[in-house]
Amino acid sequence: MSLKEQYEEVLQQLPSHIQLVAVSKTHPVEKIQQVYDFGQRVFGENKVQELVEKAPLLPNDIQWHLIGHLQRNKVKYIAEFVDTVQSVDSEKLLDEINRQAKKCNRKIKVLLQVKIAEEDTKFGLEVSETKELFLKWLQGNFPNVEITGLMGMATFTDNEAQIRREFSFLKRLFDQLSLQHRLQTLSMGMSGDFPIAIDCGANSVRVGSAIFGERSYTN
Numbered sequence: 001m002s003l004k005e006q007y008e009e010v011l012q013q014l015p016s017h018i019q020l021v022a023v024s025k026t027h028p029v030e031k032i033q034q035v036y037d038f039g040q041r042v043f044g045e046n047k048v049q050e051l052v053e054k055a056p057l058l059p060n061d062i063q064w065h066l067i068g069h070l071q072r073n074k075v076k077y078i079a080e081f082v083d084t085v086q087s088v089d090s091e092k093l094l095d096e097i098n099r100q101a102k103k104c105n106r107k108i109k110v111l112l113q114v115k116i117a118e119e120d121t122k123f124g125l126e127v128s129e130t131k132e133l134f135l136k137w138l139q140g141n142f143p144n145v146e147i148t149g150l151m152g153m154a155t156f157t158d159n160e161a162q163i164r165r166e167f168s169f170l171k172r173l174f175d176q177l178s179l180q181h182r183l184q185t186l187s188m189g190m191s192g193d194f195p196i197a198i199d200c201g202a203n204s205v206r207v208g209s210a211i212f213g214e215r216s217y218t219n
Contacts, residue, residue: 023208026215048074101144111151149185167200
């Protein structure tokens with residue numbers, strides 16, 4: 001299938017209220033521009049260096065989401081232009097995003113990344129840490145960030161019941177926190193499991209290979 005056909009096939013599987021984050025990591029600027037020309041405006045990158053290299057070469061109305069693990073010392077490179085950091089997995093990182101956003105005289109949207117997978121390799125906050133950080137933000141800490149929702153990655157497994165269990169767990173936490181302050185974004189699901197994520201309540205999905213094909217190169 002062509003790039004356009006792959007993109008449209010993904011769109012056809014998404015209800016109208018679902019935000020699509022097109023994950024463009026490892027793919028060249030030319031390919032991203034093509035998908036932009038199809039009408040896509042929200043793109044996700046995993047690595048700061050790659051995002052910093054690509055962003056100036058592409059239209060400035062793209063909403064860039066940083067979806068990979070973010071080191072504190074790299075926040076300053078994206079603070080001026082990143083729309084959302086989806087991978088906030090510590091208070092120290094949130095504090096640094098707040099600090100750099102203040103320097104840029106702007107507010108950066110963030111998602112708290114919650115550890116829902118049973119794998120040790122996944123980053124993320126424990127539930128108790130998530131609640132504590134959210135409460136601190138509600139109390140006026142981190143005024144230059146806006147916590148707009150939660151993000152999670154399910155275990156990489158063929159066990160659909162387990163994936164559903166993990167996604168449903170995050171949806172319950174999302175609903176619980178929304179009672180204190182209305183959250184907007186529940187980011188769950190990637191190319192292999194986004195239909196399940198939508199079933200479980202996701203309203204934002206991060207889809208890469210189903211749109212762009214396999215990675216262009218290995219990092």
